[in-house]
Amino acid sequence: MVTIKQVSEKAGVSSATVSRVINNTGTVKEKTRERVMTAMAELGYRHNVVAASLASNKTHTIGYVVPELHGSFFGAMMGGTEQALRQAKKHMLIATGHSDAQIEKEQIDALLSRRCDALILHVEAVSDEYLVSLVHQGVELVVVNRFIEEIGDNCISLDNVKGGYLASRHLLDIGHTKIAYIAGSLFKADGKNRLTGHQQALADMGVEYTDNLTYEGNFQAKSGTEGIRALVARGAKFTAVACANDEMASGAMIALRELGRRVPEDVSVIGFDNVDFASYLSPGLTTIDYPVQKIGSMAAHWVLERVYGHTRHEYQHILSPRLILRGTTSSPE
Structure with missing residues (x-):
């Protein structure tokens, strides 16, 4: 198995630089990044995610619970999240809660048992008290499309x-x-x-x-x-x-x-x-x-900042809606 040390020797850089390229952390000059990527390709290096997660206590995976998978609403929301996480080289594990409190709890437990670093929750049936208790237990989570005052800093929703x-x-x-x-x-x-x-x-x-x-x-x-x-x-x-x-x-x-x-x-x-x-x-x-895609993206950036220490992005906890005028309304005759 090819090691980071072998990649660093071939690329002529330190092992720490190779690690920064693999994990997309820190500042690496583009020419150096290209040299490392070329060395990895030539040697056939494959990053051992399991070993890395054990060493760092991070799986770089975010659990995502939504009510259902069909319909353009949830697709747009998850798309906004996925794009932001992918750019940060994080992964998304999706589960459906079907607007049923018991199923939502089971899915949350399943994602936590898989050592997800954080959860993004679009849940509709579990109580506010249940979500508050998860935060108090130290679970890193952000709730979307729902505002709970006691954990308002963990919520991103529309008015x-x-x-x-x-x-x-x-x-x-x-x-x-x-x-x-x-x-x-x-x-x-x-x-x-x-x-x-x-x-x-x-x-x-x-x-x-x-x-x-x-x-x-x-x-x-x-x-x-x-x-x-x-x-x-x-x-x-x-x-x-x-x-x-x-x-x-x-x-x-x-x-x-x-x-x-x-x-x-x-x-x-x-x-x-x-x-x-x-x-x-x-x-x-x-x-x-x-702005459902924007809310999905904001949820991802919340996780990236709170859990992984990425640069802070602008996000709001309660977004304001706006009227879009098209052709289906007119004054009554």
Whole structure:
């Protein structure tokens, strides 16, 4: 087996310099780096990750728990994380919690048993108290898309109340007063907070909130379609519909067209998240921007700074959403 000492001798540098090149730490001149890389290739050197982790007490692996793997939201978030970690030569181990408290706990335990140096957690069912207890036990973790005041420094999330407010306030500002709302799962913090924002916008404009105009979906496109059908079946009258995410908004638009209602001429529709496909719908979906890839990247940099001592990057604990105007909203006729 080729050793670091053999690489250093061939490259004409110290073993410490070879180690810095392998681990991408410290400052190494580009010409020196190239010389080391050439020597490694010629000798067939392969870095022994297991031996290195035992020596340093670091595996250079970050565990990542997300609710599910399908959908553009989680892909964009994990993509932002993976890119930042890859550039730092760290690895990501992904597990799914399926929005079930027991499964989330099992996945967290499994990742910790594999000696992950830190965890990035997009968990929806475990309690705040459970996450706080992990931090107090010394587990290095950052929670995304959820803010817990007691461990606020370990959280990176969006102001979902403000986002829900911006969406419905836009509809109110252009003249709508009969606004249906298709909520995400209300046991989830983001679903509940976005509905709260909707209710606050109505109250600020003197419009009464009614349960008859609200349908609880599950953040999946199908529940947006089902939501419109259910609202119409119960006799709800509305000129606009605010949806708690873009997937449900796209499902709502399908149902409205099936019912012969034009978007936005008959019914305005606004979504939330600003995922990639939102701009490709016809018409393009007016929505609330959730910089999900940026949040994924910020979570990675949080880990790189706290666990590995990398240079500090700018990150926020609560990001502010913004309105993205496209073609699915207009004033009521």
